[in-house]
Amino acid sequence: MKLPILYSLQHCPYAMRARLGLLLADQQVLLRAIVMKSKPEEMLAVSPKGTVPVLILPDETVIDESLDIMIWALQQNDPEDLLHKDSPDDLPTTIDLIRRNDKEFKPQLEIYKKAKRFRLENVIEERQKCEVFIAELEQKLATNQFFIGQKPGLIDYALLPFVRQFSRVHRSWFLQAPYPYLRTWLESHMQSRLYGKAMAKFPLWLDGHEECLFGKTKTDKT
Numbered sequence: 001m002k003l004p005i006l007y008s009l010q011h012c013p014y015a016m017r018a019r020l021g022l023l024l025a026d027q028q029v030l031l032r033a034i035v036m037k038s039k040p041e042e043m044l045a046v047s048p049k050g051t052v053p054v055l056i057l058p059d060e061t062v063i064d065e066s067l068d069i070m071i072w073a074l075q076q077n078d079p080e081d082l083l084h085k086d087s088p089d090d091l092p093t094t095i096d097l098i099r100r101n102d103k104e105f106k107p108q109l110e111i112y113k114k115a116k117r118f119r120l121e122n123v124i125e126e127r128q129k130c131e132v133f134i135a136e137l138e139q140k141l142a143t144n145q146f147f148i149g150q151k152p153g154l155i156d157y158a159l160l161p162f163v164r165q166f167s168r169v170h171r172s173w174f175l176q177a178p179y180p181y182l183r184t185w186l187e188s189h190m191q192s193r194l195y196g197k198a199m200a201k202f203p204l205w206l207d208g209h210e211e212c213l214f215g216k217t218k219t220d221k222t
Contacts, residue, residue, distance in 0.1 A: 004029045006214065007043045007054040009036060010201060013106075013161030014066040018053035019198045019214070020157045021070030025077045028215035029055070032205035040206055067098055070158060082154045090148050094155040097147070101159055105133040109166055116169050127173075130166060134179060137163070141181035160189050 006022070006029040008015040022029060034040060039050055047054045047064040055063040055072070063069050074083050084090040108129050115123040137159070140147050147155045163186055167174045175183070189195055202212045 002058040003213075004058060005056040005211070006031050007034055007040070007047075007052050007205075008032070008202075009034055009052045010199070012052055013165055014051070015053045016161035016198060017066040017158055018055065018069040020160065020194070021066075021073045021154075022215050023194055023197055024080060024082060024157060025073035026079065026215065027073045027076060028213060030211040031202055031214035032211060033202040034205060038206055067095075067102075067158060070154060074154065080152065082152065082157070084148070084153050087149070090153065093148060094153060094158075097155055098158045100133070101162055105130065106162060108133075109162065109169075113165075113169050127170070134163075134166065134182065138179045138182045141185055146185075156185075156189070160186070160195075164190065 004027070006018065008019060008031055010033065032040065032043075034043065034052065036052075043052075043054055044050055046056060046062045049064065051064070053064070053066055053069055055069050057063070063072055071083075078085070084094075108126070112123070112126040112130050114120070115126045120126075137147065144150055146152050147159065163182065167183075167186060200214075202214070203210055205211065
């Protein structure tokens, strides 16, 4: 049986998002680990924008947006009902929040990371701009265990890599920041077996063109 091919970068939050979605949906792929300074010609031929993740299905369909990969995977199989099929209003809310994360929060997070890295005078100001979104997430968790309702959904796993990235910019500050619910949520996810599997390190594909099997099998239970 021919498997999909996934081009992935270990610490890219978008690639992390895609890997989480594939694991949650029990979808197996052949993973090709890359680094951005040396992009495979094979990847660029099917996705000229040159960013990860890129998923190539057996019928040669190319999906090169992380959220689209998650939704495709969960449409194949959604054992934990992460799409909340019995609550149709949840998906538009989920998509809206993810879009805001990608279009507003993530660009500001990059500015904050740069300010912290280069010890710029405006680092606190840039962090506070990020906190507008972070505070909204904290508020959601103050009344629910997860971002939408009392069970995990697509939104939780789609935002996980980005909240993780924010927490690591200034770790000591985050540990005492006024976001206790978000810290608990983040720690719970990062201590899970699922997260460990999503963050497994694979040999670079260009070094030996070794395709690595990624994804759960029927006997691999969380």
